[in-house]
Amino acid sequence: MSRESDDLFDCIVMADDRFHVEGYREGFNEGTRQGMIDGRKHGASHGAKLSMEVSFYYGFGITWKCLLQNNATLIKQSLLGLIQKFPHKDPQFENLQEDMEKVRAKFRQVCSLLNVPTDFSDYVKSGGSGGMSF
Amino acid sequence: MKDTLALVQKFNAHPDSRCWYVAWNPNGMLLASCGGDRAIRIWGREGDSWECKTVLQDGHQRTVRKVAWSPCGNYLASASFDATTCIWKKKNDDFECLTVLEGHENEVKCVAWAPSGNLLATCSRDKSVWIWEVDEEDEYECVSVVNAHTQDVKHVVWHPTQELLASCSYDNNVCVYKEEDDDWECRATLEGHTSTVWGLSFDPSGQRLASCSDDRTVKIWKECNTGEGAYAGWKCVCTLSGFHGRTVYDVAWCPLTGALATACGDDGVRVFKEDETADPDQPIFFLSAHVPKAHAQDVNCIAWHPKEAGLLVSCSDNGEIALWNYQSENI
Numbered sequence: 220m221s222r223e224s225d226d227l228f229d230c231i232v233m234a235d236d237r238f239h240v241e242g243y244r245e246g247f248n249e250g251t252r253q254g255m256i257d258g259r260k261h262g263a264s265h266g267a268k269l270s271m272e273v274s275f276y277y278g279f280g281i282t283w284k285c286l287l288q289n290n291a292t293l294i295k296q297s298l299l300g301l302i303q304k305f306p307h308k309d310p311q312f313e314n315l316q317e318d319m320e321k322v323r324a325k326f327r328q329v330c331s332l333l334n335v336p337t338d339f340s341d342y343v344k345s346g347g348s349g350g351m352s353f
Numbered sequence: 354m355k356d357t358l359a360l361v362q363k364f365n366a367h368p369d370s371r372c373w374y375v376a377w378n379p380n381g382m383l384l385a386s387c388g389g390d391r392a393i394r395i396w397g398r399e400g401d402s403w404e405c406k407t408v409l410q411d412g413h414q415r416t417v418r419k420v421a422w423s424p425c426g427n428y429l430a431s432a433s434f435d436a437t438t439c440i441w442k443k444k445n446d447d448f449e450c451l452t453v454l455e456g457h458e459n460e461v462k463c464v465a466w467a468p469s470g471n472l473l474a475t476c477s478r479d480k481s482v483w484i485w486e487v488d489e490e491d492e493y494e495c496v497s498v499v500n501a502h503t504q505d506v507k508h509v510v511w512h513p514t515q516e517l518l519a520s521c522s523y524d525n526n527v528c529v530y531k532e533e534d535d536d537w538e539c540r541a542t543l544e545g546h547t548s549t550v551w552g553l554s555f556d557p558s559g560q561r562l563a564s565c566s567d568d569r570t571v572k573i574w575k576e577c578n579t580g581e582g583a584y585a586g587w588k589c590v591c592t593l594s595g596f597h598g599r600t601v602y603d604v605a606w607c608p609l610t611g612a613l614a615t616a617c618g619d620d621g622v623r624v625f626k627e628d629e630t631a632d633p634d635q636p637i638f639f640l641s642a643h644v645p646k647a648h649a650q651d652v653n654c655i656a657w658h659p660k661e662a663g664l665l666v667s668c669s670d671n672g673e674i675a676l677w678n679y680q681s682e683n684i
Binding site: 320321323324325327328330331332336352 | 434455
């Protein structure tokens, strides 16, 4: 009997707390769901940018390799090195940044060796411009 | 006798613009300066004073930030904000532009020749350091591009005897590079400064490296050898703090006397001497001479004469170059 009355009062007294907990749980789940969607979009766009850059270098490398079939071995070696550094289909997160930097650096060096002007501003990110410099 | 730093001559080198850098040629007969007016000037001694011998005006489209003489003295390299590095060949009293090295994405901040004369290093605001090789036919080829820094690279300097390169950056670090399998890599990152590192200088033996920074200190780094074959790295063995009122823009270790000179944003020039009695692994430097208002504005560069002990040159934001005579009881 006393247990029943306890339960009755329990419902009323703990109502606030219960709704609080329920509300939190619902909100958390909603947020997780939304976060997943946003995160996925973000990852997709980031991944797309990165692969766009890598595939650009890949295409560049292969094209020049074909064009230089007959010529200088040293340049071909650098190009082959460039292409070999590419198989980053799997995002091995740890070294990704470092390897990307190495690939970018190799690309710049190859452009310099081939005397190709590097105005690929549509495809490759470049630093800021203009204004003061020290 | 108290150590003194006396003014020998002061003159306006780059009218209405900054004088960014001054460099002595290897035999000390010529002084090259460069500035915001996009010109490079070559100065030669006439009796007791230094006079302008040549002006190289049309080499660059923007500020020339640094100039460097090749070890043989026949070539001059100039690094410019127009993203190119120009190589000039000396022909009697004149210089002719031999080639223009392109490739950096934006402002080139420094150029330096290796002591062997076959290699050249450049660094830029694009965060990369490029190493170029030159062959007997004066052909330049880029052998490596290294992205070890995460920000604008301010200065590069070669080791006096080994094929070792050091660079410093706006990212507060100093990087040391060595060649490994035909490619240059960063072998050590020296962390310690709390702001932009502007300049570097190796001591005459190459065992120690001095770095100067926007954090108003100068740090001395020593290579530590574990003796096991693995590359151990460098550690900071001394920090000179409390001496400079503002950013220290340049540091120069005298190859003849071992004295250390600094160029500061508080318009002063300072010379430090090493305490001979200190433990070599924990060196102590004390302020030997100081000229508080050496220039009317920031002092950008300081360089010791390669042959004449005690002769020092500095240049400033107001376009002036000053020559100093440093006298110390031990010299």
